[in-house]
Amino acid sequence: MRTAGRALAVIPSLSGTVAGLEQLTADLRVAGFEPLVVVTGSTLDRALTGTDIPHVSPRANPGFGAAVSVGAAHLDWEWLAIVNDDVEFDAQHLHEHLAPVLAGSGQARVLHYLDPVSPKRIPTVRATLGEVSLLGPVLARLSRRSRRAGGEPDPRHQFRPFSFALVSRGLWDELAGFDDRMPYTFEDADFGHRAALAGASIVFSEGTSVRHDRSSTSGRYLAEVLPVAAWSASGYLQTLGMAPRRARRLCAAALVLRLVIIPFSGSPNRRHLIGSWRGARSLWLGRQPALPAYDSI
Structure with missing residues (x-):
């Protein structure tokens, strides 16, 4: 080295x-x-x-x-x-x-x-599942209240x-x-x-x-990337003390809810639906999904 x-x-x-x-x-x-x-x-x-x-x-x-x-x-x-x-x-x-x-x-x-x-809140269990399901972003978009925090960022709660x-x-x-x-x-x-x-x-x-600026790469490969993102969410829940099987099952359920929300989310496309379904299946079966392969890109 x-x-x-x-x-x-x-x-x-x-x-x-x-x-x-x-x-x-x-x-x-x-x-x-x-x-x-x-x-x-x-x-x-x-x-x-x-x-x-x-x-x-x-x-x-x-x-x-x-x-x-x-x-x-x-x-x-x-x-x-x-x-x-x-x-x-x-x-x-x-x-x-x-x-x-x-x-x-x-x-x-x-x-x-x-x-x-702007700093983001370090995700809680509820916020993590809300992000996986899309319920959190949808509710935030519908809310008219400003949630901007004043003062100095708190690294215990923000990143x-x-x-x-x-x-x-x-x-x-x-x-x-x-x-x-x-x-x-x-x-x-x-x-x-x-x-x-x-x-x-x-x-x-x-x-x-x-x-x-926000990257567009994940959008181009949404059907492949979304299952891995949801798997990562289940891993994050484990760091918060949740048992692995329970974390995966809850994230799978959140993706099923996402399938219902997608038509109203502003991005109702086929890749989004496929990615949500693949992710739910991988999580339920406990089979870690893969990102787009090196040789395919």
Whole structure:
């Protein structure tokens, strides 16, 4: 294992573009990181061959958290940035923002959320099942009341998505990285929750210049992705103390309810229906579904 210096930036990418990754890796270098793309789709893997973009591939599509773990194990580092392949930022501005942090000891227990979006609530059992069933989002959309929380974010109850997050080596090792029961979705909420319970220093950074538009990749593969997301939800429920079988059965029931809600959800399409049915069946039978295969993308 060779060293990445003080700071490694891991970029999981299923179907990014060469031009986009060239720009992102160049910007990350200016910001103070050694970038490493973890490629989980064969088309991109072939496209990156012969380029100067640093990349590795497990030749599989194991999910976001597992891809990050592949990159984190590939090089030695003190600070780990977890970066979506479609984020944008002012590289020099981010360098100035992070320089004091990266100069500190990586053995500290630190988590920085660098995408300055509104914090989300760490999901409870009820909220998790509401998300799987679509009942939660539908009720939130129908409600006219503002639920914006005032004041400083509370890391015991709130988190930000890991579109761009910075983790110290000390915290990553203490928490043993991501929980592999959540291959797709909920891994960031779970990591943030465990970091808070461990008493880590958690910073909701503002003014970082980071921007991230919602990815459309999951929508293109909804029939395959939705079952894995629901399986991850059942894994997350297990971290809250629920027995595995009960967690899977409740998430299966939530997907059956989702089938009823889909026509009124604003996205009533065939892939959505197929994904919900496949997910319910996988959960009920206890058979873990797979994301779209590396060779198919």
